[in-house]
Amino acid sequence: MKIGIFSTFYRIDPAYSLCAVVIDQLTALVKHGHSPVLFVLPMFKDEHLVPEGVEIRKCVPQLILEPYKELGYPDHWREDIEKCKVAFEKNLGDITHLICHDTFFIDTYLPYNIALRESDITCKFYAWTHSAPSARPHLDDNPHANRYTLPPRTKLVYLNHDRVTALAEMYGAWDDDVRIVHNSRDPRTFWGLDPLVIKLIDEYKLLEADIISIYPLSTPRMISGKGLDKVIRLHSKLKEIGYKTRLIVCNGHANAQPDKRLISETQMWASELNINHEELIFTSLQGEEHELGVPPKVVSDLFRLSNVFIFPTVSENSSLVLLEAMLSGNLLVLNQRVGTLKEHAGDSALYFDFDYREPKEKNEAYYLDLAKIVGAQFEVNKSLQVKRRALKEFNYDTIYQQIERVLYE
Numbered sequence: 001m002k003i004g005i006f007s008t009f010y011r012i013d014p015a016y017s018l019c020a021v022v023i024d025q026l027t028a029l030v031k032h033g034h035s036p037v038l039f040v041l042p043m044f045k046d047e048h049l050v051p052e053g054v055e056i057r058k059c060v061p062q063l064i065l066e067p068y069k070e071l072g073y074p075d076h077w078r079e080d081i082e083k084c085k086v087a088f089e090k091n092l093g094d095i096t097h098l099i100c101h102d103t104f105f106i107d108t109y110l111p112y113n114i115a116l117r118e119s120d121i122t123c124k125f126y127a128w129t130h131s132a133p134s135a136r137p138h139l140d141d142n143p144h145a146n147r148y149t150l151p152p153r154t155k156l157v158y159l160n161h162d163r164v165t166a167l168a169e170m171y172g173a174w175d176d177d178v179r180i181v182h183n184s185r186d187p188r189t190f191w192g193l194d195p196l197v198i199k200l201i202d203e204y205k206l207l208e209a210d211i212i213s214i215y216p217l218s219t220p221r222m223i224s225g226k227g228l229d230k231v232i233r234l235h236s237k238l239k240e241i242g243y244k245t246r247l248i249v250c251n252g253h254a255n256a257q258p259d260k261r262l263i264s265e266t267q268m269w270a271s272e273l274n275i276n277h278e279e280l281i282f283t284s285l286q287g288e289e290h291e292l293g294v295p296p297k298v299v300s301d302l303f304r305l306s307n308v309f310i311f312p313t314v315s316e317n318s319s320l321v322l323l324e325a326m327l328s329g330n331l332l333v334l335n336q337r338v339g340t341l342k343e344h345a346g347d348s349a350l351y352f353d354f355d356y357r358e359p360k361e362k363n364e365a366y367y368l369d370l371a372k373i374v375g376a377q378f379e380v381n382k383s384l385q386v387k388r389r390a391l392k393e394f395n396y397d398t399i400y401q402q403i404e405r406v407l408y409e
Helices: 017-031 077-091 107-118 143-148 164-170 195-204 228-240 257-272 296-305 320-327 339-345 360-380 382-393 396-407
Strands: 003-006 037-040 055-058 097-101 124-129 154-158 178-180 211-218 245-252 280-282 308-311 331-335 350-352
Touching (some): 003 017, 077 107, 107 143, 195 296, 211 228, 211 308, 228 360, 245 296, 257 280, 296 320, 308 320, 320 331, 331 360, 350 360
Parallel strands (some): 097 124, 154 178, 211 245, 308 331, 331 350
8 A cells, every 4th residue: 555645735834724634644644654655846845844754756747726716727728737647647656545635626726636537547546625515517518527526446535424415416426435534633743742742642642541630740759748649549549430541740850769769669559559550650761861850841741631630739839830730721639738729729629638537448438539529520621521532532543543444445
């Protein structure tokens, strides 16, 4: 399988939404083992913005397209088509699957449309359609009639299930000729995440999680002062009631042996609560260069991914990490015994007594109740739920699964 994406790009324009769609598609294709080809105009100049592993072929003829607007076409339209056919037959021979974004839909792309139909190439076409369908006109002796039929070996690809029949009818096709692939909007590309954060996303499957908590702290005080053990216990109960959770500890000052031993002991203790190494992540373990801490951008990026901030700290004056969680739109779960937290977060947080001490059985029941309260508030918060949906269902790995099903038919 050799996949190509056909475009008329001369640059990766951030104002042109299709560029973002194509970059995400290329990123996903490379990540999942393909060596895709991006077809662009000869003047293309943004090679550095194309994902590594993508071959760029600057072979799409640059034409004057304005005369093809609406139902018009210039006297030299056959010359434009023949010019394109020569280029396509020379450069597309090895392509087995060609993704064409609006190539068969947009009026001004007509010469490319006809040239792809007439060229001596054998690839399958995937007519990605980014605009709403229109009524099918009756056109006699007008080359624009090619915009209302499908070439051989073609599947229509639409971005949603609405108006599928109307799209099929526009091309004189059937609903069975249409496949659905959503656009992706992936935080890795949209937010320009730090490479370390991307590594964490991929290695620990962060985007598959329901609840993601970030806890920046100093390693020597992570238990005695910051109550990380209580955060772990609450996460274990959230997992027990059915949530996929990730707890990412952005821990600094972790280069001394006692600190490393404390981390190891914490991991072992967490495992007894059914929290494994994929669910409890210490940034200091991602390489020696991170033992003293991670840059503020990494913390900021991780907070953007997170949705529940659990803060059983025993003492704060004016907590920066709380403000960071607030700026990131997290559901706040705070220690009611630390009055300054309410001074900052007001009534827009959950306040629990994290110093509650009872025999083990009652303590377990207490934390289970806390998890149920957190889960209930999480579920009714529409902003957190729609963010959860976007992260889980519209990242480029999930959308690649939709693309893969179409390509492998």
